[in-house]
Amino acid sequence: MEVFQHLATGFGVALTAVNLLYALIGALLGTLIGVLPGIGPVATIAMLLPTTYALEPVSALIMLAGIYYGAQYGGSTTAILVNMPGESSSVVTCLDGYQMARKGQAGAALAIAALGSFFAGSCATVLVAAVSLPLSALALKFGPAEYFSLMVLGLIGAVVLAHGSLVKAIAMIVLGLLLGIVGTDVNSGVERFTFDIPELSDGIGVVVVAMGLFGFAEIILNLESNEKREVIRTRLKGLWLTLAQLKQAAPAVLRGTALGSMLGVLPGGGAMLSSFASYSLEKKLARDPSQFGHGAIQGVAGPESANNAGAQTSFIPLLTLGIPENAVMAMMVGAMTIHNIQPGPQVMTSNPQLFWGLIASMWVGNLMLVVLNLPLIGIWIRLLTVPYRILYPAILLFCGIGVYTVNNTSFDVMQTAFFGALGVLFAKLECEPAPLLLGFVLGPMMEENLRRALLLSRGDPSVFATRPISAVLLAAAIVLVLVIALPNIRRQREEAFQEA
Amino acid sequence: MASIRNPRDFVAGAIFIAIGIATIALGSRYTLGTAARMGPGYFPRILGILLIVLGGILALRALRVRGAPLPPFHWRPLVIVLGSVVLFGAIVQKVGVALATVILIVTASAASREFRPRESLVVGVALAALAVGVFVVGLQLQLPIWPGQP
Numbered sequence: 001m002e003v004f005q006h007l008a009t010g011f012g013v014a015l016t017a018v019n020l021l022y023a024l025i026g027a028l029l030g031t032l033i034g035v036l037p038g039i040g041p042v043a044t045i046a047m048l049l050p051t052t053y054a055l056e057p058v059s060a061l062i063m064l065a066g067i068y069y070g071a072q073y074g075g076s077t078t079a080i081l082v083n084m085p086g087e088s089s090s091v092v093t094c095l096d097g098y099q100m101a102r103k104g105q106a107g108a109a110l111a112i113a114a115l116g117s118f119f120a121g122s123c124a125t126v127l128v129a130a131v132s133l134p135l136s137a138l139a140l141k142f143g144p145a146e147y148f149s150l151m152v153l154g155l156i157g158a159v160v161l162a163h164g165s166l167v168k169a170i171a172m173i174v175l176g177l178l179l180g181i182v183g184t185d186v187n188s189g190v191e192r193f194t195f196d197i198p199e200l201s202d203g204i205g206v207v208v209v210a211m212g213l214f215g216f217a218e219i220i221l222n223l224e225s226n227e228k229r230e231v232i233r234t235r236l237k238g239l240w241l242t243l244a245q246l247k248q249a250a251p252a253v254l255r256g257t258a259l260g261s262m263l264g265v266l267p268g269g270g271a272m273l274s275s276f277a278s279y280s281l282e283k284k285l286a287r288d289p290s291q292f293g294h295g296a297i298q299g300v301a302g303p304e305s306a307n308n309a310g311a312q313t314s315f316i317p318l319l320t321l322g323i324p325e326n327a328v329m330a331m332m333v334g335a336m337t338i339h340n341i342q343p344g345p346q347v348m349t350s351n352p353q354l355f356w357g358l359i360a361s362m363w364v365g366n367l368m369l370v371v372l373n374l375p376l377i378g379i380w381i382r383l384l385t386v387p388y389r390i391l392y393p394a395i396l397l398f399c400g401i402g403v404y405t406v407n408n409t410s411f412d413v414m415q416t417a418f419f420g421a422l423g424v425l426f427a428k429l430e431c432e433p434a435p436l437l438l439g440f441v442l443g444p445m446m447e448e449n450l451r452r453a454l455l456l457s458r459g460d461p462s463v464f465a466t467r468p469i470s471a472v473l474l475a476a477a478i479v480l481v482l483v484i485a486l487p488n489i490r491r492q493r494e495e496a497f498q499e500a
Numbered sequence: 501m502a503s504i505r506n507p508r509d510f511v512a513g514a515i516f517i518a519i520g521i522a523t524i525a526l527g528s529r530y531t532l533g534t535a536a537r538m539g540p541g542y543f544p545r546i547l548g549i550l551l552i553v554l555g556g557i558l559a560l561r562a563l564r565v566r567g568a569p570l571p572p573f574h575w576r577p578l579v580i581v582l583g584s585v586v587l588f589g590a591i592v593q594k595v596g597v598a599l600a601t602v603i604l605i606v607t608a609s610a611a612s613r614e615f616r617p618r619e620s621l622v623v624g625v626a627l628a629a630l631a632v633g634v635f636v637v638g639l640q641l642q643l644p645i646w647p648g649q650p
Contacts, residue, residue, distance in 0.1 A: 051639050165509070167561075171516045171554040178523060178547045185540040190530055192540055193523075216581065223577035223611050389612040390623050393605045396581065397627055400588045400604060401597070405641045413589025417582040424578055428571050429512040447543040459536030 003129050006356045010129075013357030014364050019062050022055070023365045024372075026063035030070020031373060034086045035078050035380040038222050038388065039395055041071045041087075042437070043215035045331040046207045047402040049338060057339035058354040062361040064335050068328050069121065069311045069362065072271055073369045076113045076304050077380055081106060084384075089271035089307040092279040096292060096299030109300050110377065111241045112249045114370045116305035120257040121366035124312035127261050128319070129359050132348060135320035139345035144452035145463050149473035151446050154323040156477040157267030159435045160484050169435045172426075176436035179204055180443020187451070199411045206334030207406055209440055212419020213426075213433040214327070215399050219392045220424050249301035252282050256302035260309030265316050267325040274310030275303035312362055319355065320345055324441060327434040333441045506567025509558050516555030523548035580611035596644040597636060601628035 013019060033044045045064050052060035075087030080097035093113065100109040142150065159169035182193045183203030194200035241249075259281060260274035282302040283292045292299050315332075317323045322344030324330040336343045341351060348355045403416045423433055457463035465471050504510045523544055533539030584607035592600040605624030609615055635641045 051635075051641070054640070165558075167554055167557050168509070168512060171512075171551060171558065174547050174550045174554065175516070175519065178519075178544065178551070181543060185530075187538075188531070188540045190540040192530060192544065193526060216585070220577045220581050223581065223613075224574045387614070389609060389614045389616070390619075392581075392612070393608040393620070393623065394627055396585055396608050397588075397601055397604055397631060400585045400592075401631060401635055401641075401643075404589050404592060405635075405643065408593075408642060410586075410589035410593075414586055417586050420582050420585075421578060428573065429508050429515075431512055450543065451538045454535045454538065457536075459534055461535065 003133065006133075006352070007129055007360060009352060010356030010358075010360030011364075013058060013353050014062065014360035018056075019059055019357065019361060020364065022059045022063040023066050023361045024368055026066020027070040027073075027365045027369050028372070029063075030067040030072075031074035031077075031369065031376075031380065032070075032383070033067070034071035034074020034076075034090075035383060036391065037078075037084060037086050038218060038392070040214065040218070041068045042210055042327045042331055043218065043395075043399070044071075045328065045335070046210040046215060047398050049207050049331070049335055050402045050406045052335065053338070057336070057341055058357045060339060061332065061335060061354065061358050062365075064332060065315070065358060065362060066365045068271075069308060069365060070369060072304075072308050072311050073114065073117060073373050074380065076117070076300075076307075077110065077373070077377055078384060080109045080113065080300070081377070081381060082384060087271075089275050089311075090304075091272075092275050092303045093300055095279070096294070096296050099293065099295035100297065100300065103295050105295065108241050108245055108297065110374065112245070112253075112297060112301045113304040114373060115241075116249070116253040116256065116301045117308040118366050118370040119253055120260060120305035120309035121312055122363055123257050124261050124264070124309040125359060125363040125366070127313060128316055128362070129356075131316060132320050132355075132359070135316065136345040136348045139321050142345075142469070143467070144449040144456065145467050145470045146473065148446065148449040148453050149464055149470040149477075150321060150323060151442055151449070153473045153477040153480075154267045154317065154321075154325060155435070155438060155442065156480055158325055158438055159432075160480045164430060164432055166481070166484050168429075168431050172431055172433070172435040173439040176439025177443040177446060178439075179209065179436070180440045181447055186444075186448070197411075199407075199409060203444075204415065204440075205406055205412065206331065206337070206437075206441060207403055208412055208415045209419055210327075210331055210334070210437055211399050211403055212416040212421075213423040213437065215395070216416065216420025217423025217427060217433070219395065220420065221427055222388065222392070245297055249297045252278075252298035252302040253305045255281060255285075256305030257309045259302075260306030261313045263306070264310035264313030267317065267323075270314040270326045270328070271307040271311040275307035278302040278306035308366075315359075315362075318343060319347065319358075322347075322445075324438060327437045330437045330441045337441075504562055506562035506565055507570045508562075508567055509565075510562035511570065513555040513557070513559030513562060516551045516558065518555075520548045520551030520555060523551065577611045581608060584608040584611075592643065594647065596646040596649060597631055598628045598645055599647060601631050 033039050044067050071087050072089060075085055075090035076093050078084050078086045079090040079093035080101050083094050083098035085091045085094055097109045155173050182200060184191050184201050191201050256278040259278050263274045263277055264270055279299060282298045283289050314325055314329060317325050318329045318332055324333045333343050403412050406412055426433055453463055464474055527541050527544040530541030531539030532541045584604050588600050588604040602624035605627055606620045609620035632645050636643050636645055
């Protein structure tokens with residue numbers, strides 16, 4: 001089997017001492033920020049990107065990927081023990097995990113969360129490896145028209161599954177695309193929208209945008225609301241699972257893994273969507289749904305497996321097509337670009353060490369997490385008692401140093417502050433920042449493919465509809481918009497009638 | 501004159517329209533070209549038009565469909581948090597990481613309702629030591645530690 005050969009190559013890369021170390025650092029950092037509320041994986045990756053310049057690209061990506069799936073483990077720990085989701089993907093784990101903890105079953109909840117996550121992570125790793133080959137082969141046949149349509153579908157899909165207004169989300173994408181093309185145009189050499197500021201001729205940095213919108217804005221919004229948080233200590237008595245509990249949880253783990261793996265691949269999918277979907281599935285399938293919310297072990301096992309599977313498989317579109325499907329993957333695009341790797345189907349052939357090494361490292365990182373995490377729970381919980389008034393200046397410091405050292409210029413810090421203010425404004429207007437970040441990293445690629453597609457067709461835009469793959473992709477995007485827009489229109493009509 | 505029923509959407513729409521108009525105005529300096537031979541102004545023009553259309557839909561819809569009022573705006577955390585980081589960026593090369601860190605931590609801490617000046621000073625000194633250890637000594641980033649260093 002070709003896949004296993006490739007995986008063997010991958011493990012050869014992932015198991016070197018250096019890469020093991022970076023996988024460990026990434027996984028631990030991920031767990032840390034998963035435990036701490038108020039800072040997510042996007043801001044953390046933005047913070048750490050500048051420190052990875054000196055590293056081998058594969059080591060850098062291994063560490064940054066570890067942050068994402070590590071955060072899933074950390075988020076569930078606090079959800080179960082103190083009823084506080086450190087990450088959005090562990091919100092549903094609070095429902096039953098904390099109830100289990102109150103009944104004295106915290107150990108069982110943590111154990112099933114960790115084991116389920118590990119099982120899901122292992123399956124998802126194999127899945128990523130298995131589908132990468134055919135998908136990359138398919139993507140290599142894509143011309144510019146197909147690529148442009150694929151990006152349209154990816155961007156539309158990413159916002160359709162997000163909550164909130166569709167029009168706002170699409171407008172945020174367009175704004176992101178616009179910000180993405182600031183700087184010198186590669187084809188004409190013209191500097192666009194740089195306002196004659198020399199620092200802008202290379203464009204706006206992804207670190208600047210992400211840290212401002214996701215890091216600074218989050219801190220400011222937290223400070224506006226009540227920052228006090230109650231930390232309840234739960235006694236942890238051993239990490240045991242009875243055979244009966246395991247039997248109850250096993251089917252939920254399997255279903256969560258399958259569901260999460262599928263939802264992770266969809267644009268806009270990933271960890272959060274997977275966990276929510278899995279919880280409602282388990283509740284529907286349960287013989288006694290009234291148990292849910294009162295400490296049903298399936299309500300922990302399913303979502304926890306699903307969010308880890310989803311986190312893992314969301315790498316598939318990035319690695320095979322070069323299309324990021326959520327904000328974390330957009331950061332990975334930024335990381336690859338900084339290391340001079342153009343994301344896309346050619347990565348697998350031009351850079352097999354990096355490609356398979358990254359995939360293998362995900363499994364290694366998951367193993368580390370399941371082994372290391374349980375003994376470290378005491379430390380994570382103690383970290384939660386650090387008050388926010390001490391935590392946020394420290395986060396600001398790491399952000400400040402991170403963004404300053406990208407180019408050693410205070411201009412970048414000012415830009416980040418600008419995006420921080422913009423992030424606060426957008427939050428007040430209920431405009432999600434994630435679509436903007438996706439558009440931002442895709443902007444230059446989208447313009448280039450549009451330009452090439454129309455150059456080849458001599459300016460005839462019908463090329464997007466006449467080439468079959470492109471037509472299917474665009475049609476799928478249109479269907480998605482209609483599916484979401486129709487209930488919206490209906491609801492508005494009803495509201496209008498009520499007012500009349 | 502219709503009244504604004506959804507102020508958030510209306511303001512958001514107005515902002516998108518304004519950015520779209522600015523994009524087209526600023527972008528008019530760049531060669532448009534044709535669809536087959538796009539100039540640097542072509543793609544931005546498309547994006548500008550899209551922003552105006554989307555913003556228009558938002559703003560018009562805000563006149564018909566009711567929504568929540570604008571949330572209150574707090575200047576204090578915004579100004580202090582962003583100000584302290586900008587200050588850090590401006591002085592770190594001159595005064596070094598150690599001092600800049602202490603200044604950043606103390607000024608940023610003032611944004612909290614539970615600001616404790618002495619505590620923030622202690623935290624600042626501890627984090628300064630950590631920052632020097634991790635970033636300058638450990639990761640070898642090109643930053644001066646003390647004032648007057650190159």
